[in-house]
Amino acid sequence: MAKLLIIGGGPAGLYAASEAAKLGFDVTLCEKGNIGENIRCAEGFFDTLKLLGKPDFGVLYKVKNLIIKVKSTYKVNADQLNLWMLDRATWQKKLADQVKNLGARIWENSPINPKDLVKLKREYDFIIDASGAPSVTSRLYGFAKFYKQNSGKTVQYTMEGDFSHLDYSLKVGLLPDFWGYYWIFPKTERIANVGIGNFDPQENDRLWDRLDKVISDENFKGYKILNKIGGICPTAIPDKLVFDNILLAGDAAGLTSPLHGGGIDMAILSAKEAVKSIASDWANYDKNLKGLFDKKLKFERLLVKIWRERNLEEMDKLIANLSKYGIYLLLANPKLINGISLQILEKALLKRKPVGIKKVL
Numbered sequence: 001m002a003k004l005l006i007i008g009g010g011p012a013g014l015y016a017a018s019e020a021a022k023l024g025f026d027v028t029l030c031e032k033g034n035i036g037e038n039i040r041c042a043e044g045f046f047d048t049l050k051l052l053g054k055p056d057f058g059v060l061y062k063v064k065n066l067i068i069k070v071k072s073t074y075k076v077n078a079d080q081l082n083l084w085m086l087d088r089a090t091w092q093k094k095l096a097d098q099v100k101n102l103g104a105r106i107w108e109n110s111p112i113n114p115k116d117l118v119k120l121k122r123e124y125d126f127i128i129d130a131s132g133a134p135s136v137t138s139r140l141y142g143f144a145k146f147y148k149q150n151s152g153k154t155v156q157y158t159m160e161g162d163f164s165h166l167d168y169s170l171k172v173g174l175l176p177d178f179w180g181y182y183w184i185f186p187k188t189e190r191i192a193n194v195g196i197g198n199f200d201p202q203e204n205d206r207l208w209d210r211l212d213k214v215i216s217d218e219n220f221k222g223y224k225i226l227n228k229i230g231g232i233c234p235t236a237i238p239d240k241l242v243f244d245n246i247l248l249a250g251d252a253a254g255l256t257s258p259l260h261g262g263g264i265d266m267a268i269l270s271a272k273e274a275v276k277s278i279a280s281d282w283a284n285y286d287k288n289l290k291g292l293f294d295k296k297l298k299f300e301r302l303l304v305k306i307w308r309e310r311n312l313e314e315m316d317k318l319i320a321n322l323s324k325y326g327i328y329l330l331l332a333n334p335k336l337i338n339g340i341s342l343q344i345l346e347k348a349l350l351k352r353k354p355v356g357i358k359k360v361l
């Protein structure tokens, strides 16, 4: 029984623990706080590659529509997307129970610092670092700054008020001269996560001010703010994902979507891949993982380029014609994403030389 240490009890850490316990590893998971607490997330679970399906726990509802506000407001039917609203606290607590029932140990209130890691590397056969961004490993190996330089920045309120008009749909909105978006993700008719993200790593933005303006424009006057969080969405994979016997998974591996910052799906898939690699060819984890996400990330980066060369009026037209351009087809059928479909999309939509596209994209 190989001894495996997992750092972090978020989606990546919990799925790694569950997969490894099922394979008979001797698993210990250390979480710095309590599982299911201090979560930074809007709680929309988009299974973009359709490899996961509906989560076993914590699902609040299957999303009916995406409401996209540009100049006008559009409703895009989400029936064909694997998109659910989750209560992440419930989901993660139930996952942790499942992990314990499989025989793994979970130590809460047990932060691992970079100095501990030096010793733990010798004590365990393998370590999966799922501590988010910046990861504990990055602080030992000196690449912590990489995440901040390659991340979307976000802020979010959880609000109480009347969100019944959204009718089990998620709303996102684009703003002029802003490479990012705001979101309103209702958890119930009365509670929603309302946030904004800036995906231009160069830009230093007053995001809380922007969010307050969104709230006033959306007429959420008198709504109560229940919680306030901020965080980063790392959108680039570090050069290496294996450091001695440590493998990075989830946000620690830079795995949130460069298009929208969602990362729950890639956290789960990378955790599964890390365990699979440890059980077979761990030295190839980098390669296996990049192969798994290659087409998805190329597709999302292409959409980012298209977005970046358009102003709000042009984006309005694009969203109005989402189906015509085949973008929706690829979102609904990720198996159709390949070199040919991406080339067609590129030819149809990337007409001008992109301006100011950073290497990270």
Ligand SMILES: Cc1cc2nc3c(=O)[nH]c(=O)nc-3n(C[C@H](O)[C@H](O)[C@H](O)COP(=O)(O)OP(=O)(O)OC[C@H]3O[C@@H](n4cnc5c(N)ncnc54)[C@H](O)[C@@H]3O)c2cc1C
Pocket (backbone or CB within 6 Å): 007, 008, 009, 010, 011, 012, 013, 030, 031, 032, 033, 040, 041, 042, 043, 044, 045, 046, 110, 111, 112, 113, 130, 131, 132, 133, 136, 154, 155, 156, 195, 229, 230, 231, 232, 233, 249, 250, 251, 252, 255, 256, 261, 262, 263, 264, 265, 267
């Ligand atoms: C505002 C915001 C909104 C978002 N909304 C969405 C969304 O709607 N949908 C979506 O798919 N993604 C969303 N994301 C991204 C998503 O939250 C992450 O991609 C996902 O949580 C990554 O999972 P993870 O397990 O890799 O990391 P995390 O969820 O960050 O979990 C890491 C865990 O490690 C623990 N930890 C950290 N340091 C240590 C340490 N030193 N020792 C022990 N434990 C440690 C932490 O306490 C935490 O529990 C959002 C992100 C932000 C910031």
